[in-house]
Amino acid sequence: MVLLITRQVPEAVAARAEREFSTRALDMQGKFDAAVLLANLGGVDAILCTPADRFDAGLIGQLPQTVRVIGTFSVGLEHIDLAAAQARGIAICNTPDVLSVATAELALTLMLMAARRAGEGERLLRAGKWTGLTPTFHLGTGVAGKVLGILGMGRIGRELAEMARGLRMRIHYRNRTRLDSLLEAGAIHHDDDASFLAACDFLSINVPGGPATRHWLNAERISLLRPGAIVVNTGRGTTVDDAALTAALRSRHVAAAGLDVFSDEPAIDPGYLALENVVLLPHIGSATVEARNAMGFLALDGIAAVLGTGQSVI
Ligand code: 8YV
Numbered sequence: 001m002v003l004l005i006t007r008q009v010p011e012a013v014a015a016r017a018e019r020e021f022s023t024r025a026l027d028m029q030g031k032f033d034a035a036v037l038l039a040n041l042g043g044v045d046a047i048l049c050t051p052a053d054r055f056d057a058g059l060i061g062q063l064p065q066t067v068r069v070i071g072t073f074s075v076g077l078e079h080i081d082l083a084a085a086q087a088r089g090i091a092i093c094n095t096p097d098v099l100s101v102a103t104a105e106l107a108l109t110l111m112l113m114a115a116r117r118a119g120e121g122e123r124l125l126r127a128g129k130w131t132g133l134t135p136t137f138h139l140g141t142g143v144a145g146k147v148l149g150i151l152g153m154g155r156i157g158r159e160l161a162e163m164a165r166g167l168r169m170r171i172h173y174r175n176r177t178r179l180d181s182l183l184e185a186g187a188i189h190h191d192d193d194a195s196f197l198a199a200c201d202f203l204s205i206n207v208p209g210g211p212a213t214r215h216w217l218n219a220e221r222i223s224l225l226r227p228g229a230i231v232v233n234t235g236r237g238t239t240v241d242d243a244a245l246t247a248a249l250r251s252r253h254v255a256a257a258g259l260d261v262f263s264d265e266p267a268i269d270p271g272y273l274a275l276e277n278v279v280l281l282p283h284i285g286s287a288t289v290e291a292r293n294a295m296g297f298l299a300l301d302g303i304a305a306v307l308g309t310g311q312s313v314i
Pocket of ligand 1: 050099288
């Protein structure tokens with residue numbers, strides 16, 4: 001079976017792919033090039049892609065009949081037109097669960113960095129501007145006893161809740177449906193945005209991207225946050241209205257933010273770059289050796305299952 005891999009994958013994943021498939025590695029860098037993909041699809045049975053590769057209906061319509069499955073090196077699926085794939089009989093598989101710990105760890109990293117102004121402090125020190133300690137130097141805010149509001153209490157949100165409880169935070173959440181009490185583990189559920197946002201000292205966005213969550217955090221919802229709240233996003237950049245969040249960071253209604261995802265990444269809204277009170281990371285939520293190997297293996301499992309059985313694994 002021939003497997004085309006769009007981007008460089010971890011060594012252990014590439015080695016396993018080579019053992020189990022006849023592989024064609026495109027090693028694409030930067031912007032996704034659909035023409036290069038299409039030129040290399042002769043005889044291909046399966047594709048392993050990433051969220052940086054957009055499989056819209058137009059591209060899916062041009063895939064050769066031999067392609068039976070697209071595996072994505074991600075839990076997120078918003079870059080693939082699922083209806084178009086289904087119409088063509090192409091199965092889709094993704095990599096849930098195995099990245100939840102890594103992504104929750106990064107949400108926690110951003111939350112603590114934003115609360116303690118870590119990025120700003122490091123920039124100041126490296127610029128040789130640290131003149132020494134005073135009791136009022138570089139004050140941030142603590143997290144113990146504060147409310148962490150989690151938007152999206154799926155696998156990553158619940159992992160984050162468990163970690164944050166260890167920091168003695170109080171967990172509130174907003175989700176499509178209320179969790180059962182075992183999964184809730186004492187977290188307070190809100191069935192409307194206003195009461196949820198008013199409760200948040202910290203807001204962590206852990207929902208998937210796509211039209212249903214586009215610009216969920218807009219000017220109106222930001223105005224419902226407690227003044228001085230801190231916002232963290234490790235889901236998708238499209239969930240945040242950048243103009244509204246940069247305005248709130250400038251006015252300090254939102255005291256700080258930590259962002260790992262951006263609506264047009266790798267391009268960054270210049271409004272963020274001009275601000276000290278935002279920590280910006282280059283979409284590294286799942287970027288641990290452990291998570292990325294596990295993601296690759298899970299994607300290969302899914303592809304093998306489809307090619308072996310003809311059944312979708314999602
Ligand atoms: C990327 C992610 O997939 O899983 C997701 O949805 O956003 C990330 O983990 C990964 O960084 C690159 O493939």
